[in-house]
Each structure stands twice: as structure tokens, then as C-alpha cells.
Amino acid sequence: MKILDRYILTTFLKTLATVFVILFFIFILQAVWLFIAELAGKDLDVLLIVKFLLFYSPKMIPLVLPLSILLASIMTFGNLAENYEFAAMKSSGISLQRAMKSLMVFIIFLSIIAFFFANNIIPAAEYKFLNLRRDIVQTKPAMAIAEGQFSDVGEYNIKVNKKTGDKGEKLSGVTIHKKAANGMGNNIVIKAKKGLLVNQEESSMLQMILFDGNYYENIIPKKYEERNRVPFVKASFKKDIINIDLSKLNTVEDESSITNTNAMLNVSELTYTLDSLHKNFNKDLVSFAENIYLRSGIVNYKDHGPTAAAVTIAKPKKDSVVTDLLSVVSTAEKSRVLEIAVGNLESAKFSIEGTKQEVEVKQKNINNHWLALYEKFVIAFSCILMFFIGAPLGAIIRKGGLGLPIVFAVLIFITFHFINTFGRKLAQENGIPPFLGSWMSSFVLSPLAVLLTYRATNDIGLINMDVILSPIQKGFQKLFRIKNNNTPK
Structure with missing residues (x-):
């Protein structure tokens, strides 16, 4: 490898690694915010939370990697152009394509890795992530019930004054509101002094055993004029068992639970x-x-x-x-x-x-x-696409650092992500073929990559102002010439 190739590749790799770590951290924070209801106040240890985020993080790669390549390309080639290093290269007969040669090989290699990552790592991590969410519920069923406040668990609103035991399975001061079938209010209230959560790992049902409690139910008369009397039924019990569906303990529904496997x-x-x-x-x-x-x-x-x-x-x-x-x-x-x-x-x-x-x-x-099949190939192609947009764009704008490159990178990536989301939703509803829905963003932005590469290779600016200003200038010249001819001597 020649010194120039090594220098450009090293500069790009340093920038890419820095940008990738920053963006990955931002997306992980977004994941924490998304699952805050499942993680906060559930008495989970740090190791379990780390595993939870570790299994969720691979699905962030298809978003983080293309954006990191785009931003790193703009910053790297923007710095080279801003410091007149490109001018020195061109004066020595080195073209933009020659300067991008080592990075082209690296990006193609990285896109191949991205494909195998999307094909093998992400599916395995998704499987472990969904199983971990289920295992958390089964091994710690009390995680869905917080102390001192009502927790929405399926068809029940449950409040406990205190939880004890190794897994928080022993409850005291239990108050349960059962939701009405029509969703209008809670007509059934159950109060118990003590409770116990019992479940088996193979079972999808959770048993809540209540001791020494009362059962209250509001009776709604058929005649409207009798409803002001507010009749209700009260019953006492020494022991009562309530079955709760474990699948309803996860109150956060994400895309993976909707699209099956x-x-x-x-x-x-x-x-x-x-x-x-x-x-x-x-x-x-x-x-x-x-x-x-x-x-x-x-x-x-x-x-x-x-x-x-x-x-x-x-x-x-x-x-x-x-x-x-x-x-x-x-x-x-x-x-x-x-x-x-x-x-x-x-x-x-x-x-x-x-x-x-x-x-x-x-x-x-x-x-x-x-869509899941095509996305594995789109991820690989998006890495190449973002490089061929970012590298010539950085050479054109001639700005490095974290100022203008971030603006361009965010605008381009938001456009890419919006078109990709729009195409996916449209394809899901059978509005367009899934192939077109997956590749729509790539088809739209590929001409931009070709245009930017052509303009950067031929030293043409991002916007040729002469095309806009020249007709205006000729118009003013013609206008003033007519006025001067009509002026009396």
C-alpha cells in the first residue's frame, strides 16, 4: 500500500470509528428511552440490563453504520479539500478517483461484512432479545408490578404496598381493579391483605394467590332511573386465585412483536x-x-x-x-x-x-x-451509496469538522430514512411490490451519488451559480442598454 493510500485510509478509519461510537451511543440512549417502562423500577440487576441492551443493539447497526460512513466521508474529504491537500494531489496528477481507491476497496469489504452481520448476527440477537424479555417476565414476574402505584397488567390494574422475597413474589396490601369488557371504567375491585405470585417457566400463565380479602362489584341496573342508587355486591374470601397472561406483562409493543419471526x-x-x-x-x-x-x-x-x-x-x-x-x-x-x-x-x-x-x-x-429478505441486501448497498455521496460532497463543500458536514449528513440521511420508511409501509399494505419498497430509497439517492461524483471529478461546485446569475445579468444589461438608447441627447 502506498503512503497516500495509507494516509487517507488511516484518516478515514479514525473518523469513522469516532463517529460510529458517538452515534451508536445516541441510538442506545434512544433504546433506553423506548424501553424505560420495562427497565425502570423493576428491581433488575445491572448485568441483566446490559444483556438486554446488548441483544437489542445489533438492530441499530443498519441505521448507525450508513450514517457513520456518510458523515465520516464528508468530514475526511472535506478536511483534505479545506487544507488544500486535494489541490496538491491534483497538481501531482492524482485524481479524485485515485484518491478514493483505497477507501473504495475498504467500503466494499465493509458492505460485505454488513451483509453477513445482517444475515447472521441480527437475527440471532433478535431471537435472544425476545426470549430475554420473556425470561425476565417468567423468572421475575413481579417486575411488572411496582410498589405504591397502580401497574397496568393486561386486564388488571394492580397496586401493592410492599414486595418481599427473592423475586418480589410476596405481596402485601394488594388492590386490584379489573377493567370492564367495554373499556368503560372498573366495576370490579379486589382487596387482599397478602398475595403470592406463582409461575412455572414452561407456563405462559401467572397465578396470583390472594389471602384474606374482599371482592366488590358495582351492579349497573338495566333501568336508568335506578342507577342513582349505586347497588354493589360484596364478598369475602380467605383464598382466591387470579390467572394473568404472561404475554400481557410486556406493555411496550415494538415492531418485532408484530411482524412475528x-x-x-x-x-x-x-x-x-x-x-x-x-x-x-x-x-x-x-x-x-x-x-x-x-x-x-x-x-x-x-x-x-x-x-x-x-x-x-x-x-x-x-x-x-x-x-x-x-x-x-x-x-x-x-x-x-x-x-x-x-x-x-x-x-x-x-x-x-x-x-x-x-x-x-x-x-x-x-x-x-x-422486506426482511431485501433489507439484508439494502444494508450492504447503503454503505456503498453513502460513501459515494459523502466523499464527493466533502470534496465539493471543502469543509471538515463537525459543522457543515453534520448538516449535510443529517439532511441526506433523514431523506434516505424517510423514503425507506415510506416505501416499507407502502409495501406492507400491498400498495407497491416489496422489492420496490425496500430499494426505493436507494433508487432515489443513487442519481445523487452519480451527480456528486461527476461534479467533484470535474471540479464543478455543488451549485453552479453562473447558470442562475448569467441570465439575470444579461437581462439587466439589455434593460439598461434600452434605457440608454431612449435617453434624449
């Missing part, structure tokens, strides 16, 4: 899963279509009708289907045929409307798996 699969597993999903989806569509066809009664009429041969002699035209069908039956049966047809249509319409939502959910699941 696609974030935990690599390329080969996604390909296999997509093949199965498509087969099942097509099978369901064919089965539903055959069911609608059989329920229409056309097969029975064709097979058992006295004039079935007359119906199947020639295929009727679309506009004359009803007329031709009625012409082969007697006058007494026409009314019955029409009633059956209307009933079949209403039944088919109801069945289609009921199946539509189920089909949309399955299609959305397939789209999410396609």
Missing part, C-alpha cells in the same frame, strides 16, 4: 418460509374460490337439472346469462331460481367480506418477510 431469520430461512407462505396463500385462495363456486349451486343444477344439456350447449354471453338460464326452466320455477340466486349472492358477498381481512393479514405477513 421474519426478523429472526436469515436469507435461506426466509426463502424457505416464503415458499411455504406462498403455497399456503395460493392454496387458501383456490380453496375459497372453490367453496364459493360450490355454494353457488351451479354444479348441482348442471348435474341434476332436467335440461342441463341445453344449458351447456353453448357458453352464454355475459349480458344474457340470466335470460338464458331462465329460458330453460318452467314459469313456476323462475321465481324460485331468482330467490336462490339472490340468496347465493348475499351469502357469497358476506363470505368474501369476512375472508378479505384474513387474506390481507396473510398478504401483509408475506410482504414483511420479503
